[in-house]
Amino acid sequence: MEPLYLTIALDTPLDKVFDYRWLPASAQNESEQPQIGQIALVPFGRGGREAMAGLIVAISRETSVPLDKIKDVIEVRAQCQALSPAWIELCRFAAEYYQRPLGEVAIPALPKNLRVPKATSLNSNLKKLAKQKLAAPASDASPQQPASLNPEQTAAVEAITKVSPSQSFTPFLLHGVTGSGKTEVYLQAAAQVLAQDAQAQVLILVPEINLTPQLEGNIRQRFPGLQLATLHSGMAEGERLLHWLAAHTGHARIILGTRLAILASLPSLKMIIIDEEHDPSYKQQEGLRYSARDLAVWRARQLSIPVVLGSATPSLETWQHAKAGRYQQLNLTERAVKAAVLPVVKLINTEREKTSEGLTQRLVAAIRLRLDKGEQSLLFLNRRGYAPVIHCDACGWISNCTRCTAHLVMHKLDKRLRCHHCGLEQIIPRRCPTCGNVDLQPLGRGTQRLEEGLQLLFPEARVFRIDADSTRKKGSAEAAFDTVHRGEVDILIGTQMVAKGHDFKNLTLVAALNPDSALFSQDFRASERLFAQLMQVAGRAGRAAQKEGGNSSEVLIQTRYPDHPLYHALMAHDYNSFANDLLEERQHAAMPPFIYQALLRAEAKQLETAILFLKEAAHCLHHPGITINDPIPMSMTRVHNIDRAQLLIESTSRPALQAFLKEWITQLRGIKTSVKWGVEIDPVDV
Numbered sequence: 001m002e003p004l005y006l007t008i009a010l011d012t013p014l015d016k017v018f019d020y021r022w023l024p025a026s027a028q029n030e031s032e033q034p035q036i037g038q039i040a041l042v043p044f045g046r047g048g049r050e051a052m053a054g055l056i057v058a059i060s061r062e063t064s065v066p067l068d069k070i071k072d073v074i075e076v077r078a079q080c081q082a083l084s085p086a087w088i089e090l091c092r093f094a095a096e097y098y099q100r101p102l103g104e105v106a107i108p109a110l111p112k113n114l115r116v117p118k119a120t121s122l123n124s125n126l127k128k129l130a131k132q133k134l135a136a137p138a139s140d141a142s143p144q145q146p147a148s149l150n151p152e153q154t155a156a157v158e159a160i161t162k163v164s165p166s167q168s169f170t171p172f173l174l175h176g177v178t179g180s181g182k183t184e185v186y187l188q189a190a191a192q193v194l195a196q197d198a199q200a201q202v203l204i205l206v207p208e209i210n211l212t213p214q215l216e217g218n219i220r221q222r223f224p225g226l227q228l229a230t231l232h233s234g235m236a237e238g239e240r241l242l243h244w245l246a247a248h249t250g251h252a253r254i255i256l257g258t259r260l261a262i263l264a265s266l267p268s269l270k271m272i273i274i275d276e277e278h279d280p281s282y283k284q285q286e287g288l289r290y291s292a293r294d295l296a297v298w299r300a301r302q303l304s305i306p307v308v309l310g311s312a313t314p315s316l317e318t319w320q321h322a323k324a325g326r327y328q329q330l331n332l333t334e335r336a337v338k339a340a341v342l343p344v345v346k347l348i349n350t351e352r353e354k355t356s357e358g359l360t361q362r363l364v365a366a367i368r369l370r371l372d373k374g375e376q377s378l379l380f381l382n383r384r385g386y387a388p389v390i391h392c393d394a395c396g397w398i399s400n401c402t403r404c405t406a407h408l409v410m411h412k413l414d415k416r417l418r419c420h421h422c423g424l425e426q427i428i429p430r431r432c433p434t435c436g437n438v439d440l441q442p443l444g445r446g447t448q449r450l451e452e453g454l455q456l457l458f459p460e461a462r463v464f465r466i467d468a469d470s471t472r473k474k475g476s477a478e479a480a481f482d483t484v485h486r487g488e489v490d491i492l493i494g495t496q497m498v499a500k501g502h503d504f505k506n507l508t509l510v511a512a513l514n515p516d517s518a519l520f521s522q523d524f525r526a527s528e529r530l531f532a533q534l535m536q537v538a539g540r541a542g543r544a545a546q547k548e549g550g551n552s553s554e555v556l557i558q559t560r561y562p563d564h565p566l567y568h569a570l571m572a573h574d575y576n577s578f579a580n581d582l583l584e585e586r587q588h589a590a591m592p593p594f595i596y597q598a599l600l601r602a603e604a605k606q607l608e609t610a611i612l613f614l615k616e617a618a619h620c621l622h623h624p625g626i627t628i629n630d631p632i633p634m635s636m637t638r639v640h641n642i643d644r645a646q647l648l649i650e651s652t653s654r655p656a657l658q659a660f661l662k663e664w665i666t667q668l669r670g671i672k673t674s675v676k677w678g679v680e681i682d683p684v685d686v
Contacts, residue, residue, distance in 0.1 A: 004033065005065075006073060007058035008040055009103035015669075017102065018042075018054070019063045022073045034059060034073075037082030039110070041075040041117060053077075053115040055106045057088060079123060080114065081249065087265050090299055094263075098681050099661050100288055108287065109263035111241040144221035146191070147184050147336070156185045156330040160271075160306050161192040169301045173322045173329045174310040177573065178539020179503075181336030182310045183215070186273045187222050189308070193271045194226070194253055200270040201247070203255045205262060205292060207279035209234045210477040211501040215275075216256055223254060231257035231264055234474065259284060259292035262299065270305050272296045276500055277309035277318060278532050280684055289680045293318075312539060312575070313532035316586065317593040319579050335543070343510065343541040343553035345571040347562040355558070357453030358445045363511050363556055364457060370509050371461055371490055377509040378492045379450060380499065380537045384467040385420075386412035386449045387442030392432040394439075405638045410442055411469065412449070422640040445514070447493050454491055464489040466498055499537040505544040510537055511556045519564060522635060523685065524591055531566055531578055538570070592682075596654045598661055599683040600647040600668075603676040607633060607643035613675040614647040620667050623660040626651050648686060 004022045020042050022034055034040065036056055044052040051074060063070060091106040098105075107115060149157065160172055176182045190202045204219075206212055209232045219228055229243040229252035246252035248265040255261060259282050274282070274296050282292040293309065300307030309318055309327070322329040335341065353360040358381075359367075370377045389407040391398040399408040401419040408417035408426060417426045431438045442449065451465045464483065471477035477497070484492055487506055492498065518530035534557065542553025559567060569578035587594045600617060602610040614631030622628075627650040634644040651657040665679060 002061060005060050005063040005070070006034055006040060006056050007060070008042055008054035009057050009101070009106055010042075010044060010052055010054040011103045011107035012044075013101065013104065015101045017057060018044075019065045019070060020073045021063075021070050022076065032078070034076045034078075035082040037084060037088060039077040039080060039114060040073050041077070042073050043071050051117045053107065053110075053117075054103065055083070055088070057102065077114075080245075083248075083265050084267050086302060090263070090295070090302065093298060093302075094288070094290055094295060097658070098288060098290055099665055099679055105263075105288055105290075109260070111244045112237045113241040114244070143224050144218075146188055146222070147181070149184065149188065150181070150334065150336065152330075152332050152334065153181050153185050153188075153336070156332065157188050157192070159328065159330055160185075160189045160308055163306050169304055171297050171300065171321070171327045172306060172308045173314060173318055173327045174308050174332070175314055175322075175329055175575075176310070176312060176332030177335065177342060178312045178536065179335040179337070179340060179342075179543040180312075180332035182275070182332065183218065184336060185332070186275070186308065186310065187218065189306075190254065190271060190273070191222070193306075194223070197268070197270060199250055199268040201250065201253055201255060201266050201268045202271045202273070203257075203261060203264070203266060203269060203296075204273045205275065205282070205296065206256070206258060206501065207276050207281040208497070208501075209258060210471070210481070210497055211275075212256055212258070213478040214481070214502065219254055219256065226253040227251050228254045228256060231255065231261040233258065233260060259290075262292040262295045269299075269303060272300050272305065272307040274307070274309045276311055276536075278311045278313050278315040279500070280529065283682075283684045285685075289678075289683075291682060294682070313535050314575075314579070316528055316579060316583055320583060320593045323583075337544060340543055341553070342573050343508075343538055343555045345538060345555040345557065345573070347567055347571070348556055348558045349560070349562045350558050351560050357457060358450055358513060359453070359457070359511075360558060363558065366509055366511070366554065366556060367458065367491060371458065373508075374506075375509070376484070376487075376490060376492060376504060376507040377511070378494065378498065378504070378507055378537070378540055379454070379511045379513060380494060381445070381447055381450055381513045382495050382533070383444070383446045383514070384448070384469050384495055385409035385418070385446035386452075387446055388444040390417070390428070390440050390442050392435065392437050392440055394437040395432060395435040397432050397434040398443075403638070403641045405636055409446065412452075421636065447495060450513070451493050454493070458491065461490040462488060463491045463493065465493040467493075467495045468497070471497070496533060498540070499533055500539075502540060503543055504540055507541055507543070508553045509556070510541045510554075511558070512537060513558050515557065516559055516561055519561060519566065524586075524589075525684065527566055528582060531570065531575075534570055535573070535575065590650075590652075595650050595652055596657045597683055597686065598649045598657060599680045599686060600649065601634070601644065601678055601680065602631075602646070603642050603644050604674065605642065607637065607645060610643055610645040610675055613671070613673050613677065614645055616671060617664075617668055617677075618647055620671070621660070621664045623656070623663075625653055625656045626660045646686075 006020050006022050007017050009017050038056050039053055040056050041051055041053055044050050095102045095105045174182055194200050229246040247255045250267050274293055277293050284290050321327040348360050348362055367377045387410040389399050390410050399417050401408050401424055403424055404421045406421050408419055411418050415428055447465050447467045454463045466480045518526045538555040602613050604610040611631050618628045629648040631645055631647045634646050
């Protein structure tokens with residue numbers, strides 16, 4: 001047989017694919033030839049000393065590469081079935097839209113153990129999969145009976161599952177108040193889709209890893225005979241490969257994961273569900289900066305399958321799509337548990353009511369009332385550590401990070417000052433480094449300091465803290481939430497980790513501390529995020545039926561600005577008015593979703609170097625309908641001794657912006673510079 005020439009996409013910054021020669025062994029037949037979508041191991045780099053895994057995207061009997069320069073394929077991994085044309089097309093779209101090489105999209109989307117030079121892990125996992133060793137309940141287990149649906153839930157399930165193939169593609173926005181039973185709608189809609197096709201797969205996305213265990217438990221109880229694969233960055237590489245292979249081969253019928261799961265290989269995908277679709281965690285913030293939510297909508301359109309975007313506080317982009325009729329809106333206006341009602345939201349003016357240990361007397365009394373009734377309270381403070389900074393009254397010294405434009409946060413339990421941006425750690429000084437004063441004081445309050453204060457105020461209470469510091473070890477977050485669910489906690493302190501997705505049956509009081517800073521942020525999305533965050537955490541209260549003699553559910557917000565419209569909309573549980581007013585403001589100000597943006601970020605050892613590069617970039621190409629703003633330092637200018645600046649590009653036309661970026665990035669690659677730069681499409685932090 002004559003040699004074949006394989007066009008292979010590699011994970012390199014070079015915007016190209018590479019041709020390699022495949023030499024057949026003797027007596028090989030057609031079935032043993034390479035296929036498009038298979039993984040191949042090839043030599044790369046100077047002298048071909050480095051072996052890299054790549055994706056075969058084309059096969060030909062001819063090549064334009066001179067034969068004396070073409071290199072031979074080391075190995076084609078035929079033991080793993082080829083990735084589908086639809087999956088490759090998804091990667092092509094992501095590469096084109098986010099202006100990255102195909103290989104930078106496709107290869108990192110694969111498990112690491114599929115890409116390593118030695119395939120022993122791949123072979124062993126394929127054997128495990130063949131023996132059905134992927135964790136799954138026994139097929140003869142009795143499934144948990146679905147809950148009875150109210151009329152709104154029933155209508156939502158019917159709308160999602162009764163889509164006719166002749167209908168034009170329309171995503172669904174499932175807009176339901178907190179506790180309205182969106183998860184039950186997901187599960188019953190999924191059950192119908194899975195029952196209609198014996199090979200059908202359903203993909204369920206959640207924004208954070210800590211939300212997977214509770215939902216995974218619900219899925220396993222509801223579908224005991226079906227294999228479930230989970231995909232997220234917290235998994236060990238061998239475990240992740242096993243679950244990825246289960247999805248890729250079709251063994252797993254339900255796939256639950258975080259944003260990376262949207263790029264999983266799913267040959268029989270029939271439905272996509274995006275829970276808490278508004279969450280910024282769906283946007284990747286390094287490498288390929290993709291939006292899993294947006295790719296999910298594109299993938300559903302590609303396959304003509306239903307996609308459900310669920311949230312109590314939809315993103316303004318999704319809300320605008322629904323208002324314009326591009327998405328079909330399904331509303332859940334009541335809590336699923338009949339006797340459960342939305343909590344009463346009240347404001348505490350901290351200008352008038354002074355605080356002790358960060359708490360007003362009114363809040364302390366509310367916590368005491370819950371303790372007396374055996375109910376749980378949640379205090380939400382989105383700031384971990386003991387104190388944001390320590391300072392010296394004598395000379396004004398404060399604990400700044402020497403590598404970042406940030407403060408070193410005091411972590412009292414670890415006896416460390418820690419930078420939450422670069423990881424720098426220092427021992428807490430006994431005296432001021434500048435003047436020698438021994439009376440250094442903490443400024444502000446983090447979750448650790450709040451925990452200490454609550455233990456002093458309520459020594460008899462079981463106080464428990466859940467944040468990134470207390471859940472560092474694998475499995476610790478799941479164990480912590482189980483502790484709360486078992487009722488072994490009286491007062492829970494938490495950051496945004498506890499704000500969404502958790503169903504605490506005995507929680508009747510939620511208090512939000514110090515939320516005001518977001519009201520005056522330079523980020524135009526800050527108020528949208530604050531409202532979503534507060535409404536989500538407020539929704540943890542009163543999700544179960546009120547016990548006889550128990551307290552009504554209540555949300556208390558300590559604020560210095562009780563007259564702010566955001567808080568009044570929150571008191572009324574009125575997302576609709578808040579979102580519509582915010583959309584009107586965005587339209588007048590020509591901001592997303594009424595304009596499209598891209599951001600060129602530059603990093604250098606000196607800020608001036610980064611700014612000069614951005615100025616050169618701003619003038620290297622002009623295009624009608626494109627606005628190129630002035631380069632500015634990023635809000636967090638210095639991180640780990642690297643200075644950062646940015647250049648914002650805007651257009652009222654998405655196609656015009658894409659056309660400009662394609663030509664512009666080509667010119668940027670021709671600029672000789674020591675600056676590290678990258679372009680982000682649809683940035684969420686401007």
